[in-house]
Amino acid sequence: AxxxxxxxxxxxxxxxxxxxxxxxxxxxxxxxxxxxxxxxxxxxxxxxxxxxxxxxxxxxDTVLTEDSDRQFALYFLWRYEEALDWQKALDTRFPDSKVVDFSRACLYSVLNRPEDAVTAMEAAFKHGLNNFSLIDNNEYLDAVSDIPEFKSLEEKHRAKHNALIESIRKEIRSILSGEGSGPAFSNS
CATH class of the missing domain: 1.25.40.10 (Tetratricopeptide repeat domain)
Known part of the structure; x- marks a missing residue:
């Protein structure tokens, strides 16, 4: 908190x-x-x-956890190889974690590795990242936030997320108006 x-x-x-x-x-x-x-x-x-x-x-911060920040501290201490090694250990330990993927995107961004940052962000979206305010307000991503590949990727997933939210809203309105009982809300 x-x-x-x-x-x-x-x-x-x-x-x-x-x-x-x-x-x-x-x-x-x-x-x-x-x-x-x-x-x-x-x-x-x-x-x-x-x-x-x-x-x-x-x-x-010596234990591999999804929310580890050690790699960023190492980055600020100019210990880039150690930062990358820690991130790789996190990637190995948590291969399907949107949190670790997002951290990797941030680390690659601050290390000025935009292609790797975009690839990591793509993995984060694949693993379920949909916190767009986190993306919008994260200064670690400043180095890549305006490159076309990153913007395109973010816009694509933001649109998918917004479409999902809108479909849920429509389904809720339909149920509340008595017109339907969509699959997300069925009792079966």
Whole structure:
């Protein structure tokens, strides 16, 4: 919860409130909170504080989990090969994870590997990613968000998702009006 709220404050440009939230996450020893706070420190020019936070992530985030942030801390510490190695270990451990695929897309984007980022994003969509606000508001994807292949891929999956939502809405309206009982809502 602290990370989500901190991220909201960041998007509102309220970095001090974001840091307050990340500090609450750090009080609970959450490596992601260190990463987020470190990114703010880096943006503000406090490199020593930022690198201390990134090193804390590397020290604490040592178990392969879908939501691991170690690869990004390694990236910020200029340890690119280690970041890629960690990401590859995540890919091996969680081959069908939209979360890991999305992280891979983000990592490849910041490493300026746009083709790999697009391929990873395609895998994330294949595995069920449909959180478009996460995509729209993720600065890790800035390097690829405007390239035609990425935009085309995102637009295609956004359209599919929106069509699905609209079909569900129509089915609900039909049921509520007494005109139908579509397959998604049948009792059988």
């Amino acid at each position: 602290f990370i989500s709220l901190g991220t909201c404050y960041e998007h509102l440009g309220e970095d001090s409130k974001a840091v307050d939230q990340y500090n609450l996450g750090i009080d609970q020893d959450d490596p992601a909170a260190y990463l987020c706070r470190g990114r703010i420190y880096l943006k503000q020019g406090y490199k020593d504080l930022a690198y201390a936070d990134f090193n804390a992530v590397v020290e604490k």
